[in-house]
């Protein structure tokens with residue numbers, strides 16, 4: 001650490017006299033100083049007077065009713081926020097923090113450095129057993145707390161997502177992408193699909209099965225195009241389903257599929273032969289189906305513990321009963337899936353920002369610059385305060401978007417995703433600035449979280465596409481009046 005005594009530069013201006021007034025009359029000094037020429041004398045009573053002025057001590061001079069309205073309890077922002085959540089989300093938030101500290105913390109660095117050697121099965125199994133992989137349905141079908149679920153279907157997942165990625169974005173995504181895979185079945189509103197594909201899987205997961213489901217819309221020629229209405233109309237899709245006896249034969253290719261390498265099945269979208277994206281249909285495709293294979297695994301910048309893989313389909317026969325919901329309802333289903341997943345992506349981002357903030361805070365507490373700890377300098381305090389406020393505001397936006405009375409709304413979801421990811425990246429940058437050269441070292445995790453956060457501005461629709469999603473949703477009601 002540098003030995004520059006920054007205290008001189010930070011506090012020097014406090015003893016500067018205000019400039020003389022232009023009229024020549026004696027200026028009224030705003031800062032009281034000792035007689036000109038001599039240094040200001042320290043006030044021996046200052047410390048006691050500051051203590052007297054500080055709350056809650058000062059509050060004792062108020063009458064009893066006034067005192068009841070003062071909140072000066074020493075609580076973390078985490079505790080304050082948790083207390084505002086509905087009971088189910090509160091429970092899962094606490095449980096996810098403990099789980100991530102136990103299971104993610106010891107493996108995060110290694111899984112990031114060498115993701116190809118990381119075996120996801122023990123983590124998948126432990127998370128499933130603890131109920132984290134069945135949160136898209138309420139108890140007894142799944143593990144979400146029913147009353148909270150009725151108010152907001154995704155707040156429990158969002159609360160878990162932030163806690164997971166505070167420890168590691170990659171391990172977080174490894175578990176959380178599974179909810180995205182299950183969402184098309186749930187949001188199809190098609191009970192036979194749920195009974196056939198979701199409930200048996202949920203049953204196995206509750207027993208601790210190391211299984212997961214991936215979500216596959218992206219193709220080599222279609223990324224943003226399948227996340228935006230105008231793009232959709234011009235998308236170049238190759239994955240095609242051809243009618244066959246008892247089902248469909250699918251050919252094509254999906255890419256950048258999170259968890260595609262280890263998931264046992266995927267909800268995969270294909271157009272019908274001879275038609276365009278209007279015919280998009282969602283199918284449950286099992287990895288054991290002949291003709292289905294996993295192609296290239298991408299070498300990623302961040303969230304490295306989770307794979308992003310190509311899925312290749314060569315004459316894969318998919319039975320009729322694996323069509324999710326109605327034929328040609330895939331486009332609407334996909335758009336709605338994104339509405340439910342984007343607040344959770346905002347929460348994934350938020351966790352990476354909070355992780356970097358927590359590491360920077362710890363660094364500032366134990367690092368000395370000259371005679372004082374970093375955290376005792378006011379300019380450092382101002383930066384830390386800005387980081388905490390930004391994260392707090394993003395969390396409020398994310399939780400607000402989750403609480404849109406059961407149904408997720410396109411504008412609020414896009415806003416939550418953009419706010420969460422842009423905030424996280426900004427906060428990660430601030431953490432890197434505070435930690436200086438130490439931030440650049442892998443073992444200190446800040447650079448890993450910074451890399452993890454960057455991805456959240458790209459997937460689930462780039463932030464540009466999400467900004468357009470807000471305009472599209474609010475166009476008639478608000479923008480085009």
Ligand SMILES: Cc1cc2nc3c(=O)[nH]c(=O)nc-3n(C[C@H](O)[C@H](O)[C@H](O)COP(=O)(O)OP(=O)(O)OC[C@H]3O[C@@H](n4cnc5c(N)ncnc54)[C@H](O)[C@@H]3O)c2cc1C
Nearest residue numbers: 215216217218223224256257258308458459460461462464
């Ligand atoms: C690590 C990773 C994991 C992923 N996981 C999954 C997954 O599990 N399942 C899945 O299906 N997909 C997944 N994706 C794909 C992801 O959702 C897409 O990458 C994302 O939607 C962006 O699409 P694109 O990369 O093709 O960008 P492009 O569409 O090629 O966009 C390139 C640039 O053009 C801009 N742009 C595009 N259209 C417009 C427009 N109309 N107006 C203004 N600007 C525009 C974009 O904002 C961007 O800046 C993943 C991607 C990554 C990188």
